[in-house]
Structures are given as structure tokens and as C-alpha cells.
Amino acid sequence: MRKAADECLLCRINAATKTNSHILPRFISTGFLGAKGVPRKGYLLNGKNELTSKPKTAQDSPKEDHILCDECEAYFSILETASAPSFKFWQAKIAAGEFKEITIKPFLKLVQLNSPEPTVMRLLVYSMFWRASISSTETFNSYKLDPELEESLRNNLLEFKALTMGDLDAHVKAKEIILHPYASMTSGSFKDETANVLAAINAENPASLHVDKFGFYIFKADKDVAGNFMADFTNVKTSDNQIMVVSEQIWYSVMVKRPLEMAAEQAKKNLANPK
Numbered sequence: 001m002r003k004a005a006d007e008c009l010l011c012r013i014n015a016a017t018k019t020n021s022h023i024l025p026r027f028i029s030t031g032f033l034g035a036k037g038v039p040r041k042g043y044l045l046n047g048k049n050e051l052t053s054k055p056k057t058a059q060d061s062p063k064e065d066h067i068l069c070d071e072c073e074a075y076f077s078i079l080e081t082a083s084a085p086s087f088k089f090w091q092a093k094i095a096a097g098e099f100k101e102i103t104i105k106p107f108l109k110l111v112q113l114n115s116p117e118p119t120v121m122r123l124l125v126y127s128m129f130w131r132a133s134i135s136s137t138e139t140f141n142s143y144k145l146d147p148e149l150e151e152s153l154r155n156n157l158l159e160f161k162a163l164t165m166g167d168l169d170a171h172v173k174a175k176e177i178i179l180h181p182y183a184s185m186t187s188g189s190f191k192d193e194t195a196n197v198l199a200a201i202n203a204e205n206p207a208s209l210h211v212d213k214f215g216f217y218i219f220k221a222d223k224d225v226a227g228n229f230m231a232d233f234t235n236v237k238t239s240d241n242q243i244m245v246v247s248e249q250i251w252y253s254v255m256v257k258r259p260l261e262m263a264a265e266q267a268k269k270n271l272a273n274p275k
């Protein structure tokens with residue numbers, strides 16, 4: 001268990017005084033729990049519990065004490081505040097002509113965002129992967145990114161650390177972020193709004209995170225994207241800021257059924273080779 005006197009895992013300077021830090025931003029990770037006022041349940045998959053017990057249900061998205069200092073937590077809140085409307089209201093923003101939607105295939109569209117600033121969106125995605133990798137909560141403790149990638153994400157996050165939106169804008173204008181290509185995925189509709197999952201199972205290259213109605217993939221480097229089915233839809237360049245929107249059926253196979261299968265496979269392996 002981490003203590004308040006431990007060093008903040010992001011800045012490694014201040015004491016990690018913050019309690020209840022969400023590993024995944026709350027705005028994006030609690031829809032699967034169902035509406036407020038009715039019994040809330042969601043499934044957390046970590047490739048460990050899935051065979052030996054029922055899938056773990058949760059009342060809230062995972063939180064952890066003493067991983068961050070107050071400042072670094074406030075910085076992540078700024079990234080979240082800047083990005084939340086684009087995740088929550090992308091469909092309304094397309095309707096309003098703010099975001100552009102391009103049809104690629106009958107089952108695949110691409111939404112080009114014009115907010116937040118692409119580097120701010122990239123920092124938010126980096127922060128989710130970094131938080132999942134450093135977290136030792138039950139959901140994330142076996143999820144560990146390649147150490148080089150994890151450290152690069154930390155350095156980039158730290159390089160742009162800001163305590164106000166104005167400071168963040170200034171950093172974004174003045175600095176270059178190191179590019180690890182990432183892809184984001186969602187669907188326009190879901191078979192069952194509460195049947196989505198939070199899953200951190202695959203920390204390979206690309207690593208993936210399943211966060212309720214959004215899926216995220218991160219590659220270590222440009223060369224790793226080549227040949228991947230998402231290659232053309234990945235955010236490779238600094239200015240890229242797009243989200244893949246797949247059909248309800250593809251979403252279900254890739255983002256709900258597949259993580260359940262992967263979690264079961266991982267649980268089988270863990271059962272055969274207990275650590």
C-alpha cells in the first residue's frame with residue numbers, strides 16, 4: 001500500500017498526498033455502471049478473476065490513493081475538462097458542423113475533431129495508459145506497459161504539466177510532444193448501454209484499454225503501425241485528432257465479446273502459472 005509520504009509517481013518530487021485518484025477519467029468510465037438512482041453495476045476485467053469467480057462488478061470506476069500529488073492530479077483534471085465535451089458530445093458536434101464525419105466503409109466512419117487541441121487529446125490518452133500502467137489496483141495491477149513506453153509517457157506528461165488552461169495552451173504552442181501513435185474507437189449506438197466493460201488486459205504493442213464506450217490503442221513507434229488494420233485511422237502526426245466510429249456489431253465483437261474472451265484466456269494462463 002502506498003502512503004501519503006511516498007513520492008508522486010508523475011513528478012517524483014512532491015508527496016503523493018492525493019487520495020481517490022481515478023485511474024481512468026470519471027467522465028468516460030462510469031456510463032457502463034448504468035443510470036444514477038438504479039443499482040449500479042459494471043464489469044471490470046483484468047484476466048485474473050474471470051475463471052475463478054464471477055466477473056467483478058463495480059460501483060465506481062477504479063480509484064487509488066497516494067499515486068499523485070495534488071498538483072499532478074489538478075493537471076490531469078485540466079486535461080480531462082478540456083477533452084470531456086468531445087467524448088460526450090461528438091455526435092451533437094457532428095450535427096452542428098463542428099466535427100467532420102467521413103464514411104470509410106458501411107461499418108466504419110472517421111470523426112475528425114477540432115477540439116481539444118490535438119496535443120491536449122494526445123496527453124489525455126497518454127495519461128490514461130500511464131495511469132493504468134502504474135496503478136496497483138486490482139483491475140490494473142497486472143497491466144504493465146513496456147517500461148520504455150511507460151517512461152516516455154511520463155516524461156511527455158511532465159513536460160506539458162500545467163496548472164491552468166492558459167499554461168497548457170502556452171506549452172502546447174511552444175513544445176513538441178514525442179509521438180506514440182494512438183487510435184481511439186467508439187460506436188454510434190450500443191446493443192446494451194450498460195454491457196460495456198472497463199478492461200486492461202492487453203499491454204502489448206499496441207496496448208489497448210477498454211473504457212466503457214471508448215477503446216484506445218497505443219503503439220510504441222510509427223513503424224509498429226504499419227500493417228495494422230487501424231493504420232490509416234491512427235493518430236500518428238502531431239496534428240491528427242480523429243476517432244474511429246464502428247458499427248454496433250463490430251463494437252460488440254471487438255470491444256465487448258473479445259475482451260471477455262481475452263480475459264478468460266488470460267485467466268486460464270494465470271491459473272496454469274500462478275505468480
Ligand SMILES: [Zn+2]
Nearest residue numbers: 008011069072
Ligand atoms: Zn506530482
